[in-house]
Amino acid sequence: MPVISRFYGIMIRMYLIDREHPPRHIHIKYAEYEAVMELDNLNIIDGRIPKKCRELVREWAELHQDELIEMWDTQNFHPIAPLE
Template sequence: MDKAMPEISRFFGIIIAMYYNDHAPPHFHVRYGNQKAVIDISTLGIIEGELSPRALGLVTEWAALHRVELKNDWELARRHAPLNQIAPLE
């Protein structure tokens, strides 16, 4: 991941990031091993890609707990401002 896609959280080998200047709807990117997916912040559904059921369950649980923070980071990314780290799932 690079500065264009800052990592905002990491847990159980799952990496969560957001691109600056990304397209709507508000979403975040997930990488887990060779798996990649784009998750809609509002619905928590997969927009693109694919995750194993276990990884998707963990990501969905985490995102549901941090939806407000994800929306805030989305707005920061739109303004090219530094993104806030979000606590990992424990």
């Protein structure tokens, strides 16, 4: 699973579509926590992460939402700048 970005100890990944399922989403890993965030509405749809981590990932995803959706649709994975 390609790593899309890393910041503040958070790792954002996206699976290849042939191993995945709708809706469009990203996988979030932070310490022992894991969650899945839907890309269309940026809600957590599986797992759990601390509130501050969720807020940081949501802020980052809002900045890159169109790029993330295009990446899911085209399967053209590339790194995205971390949140600073």
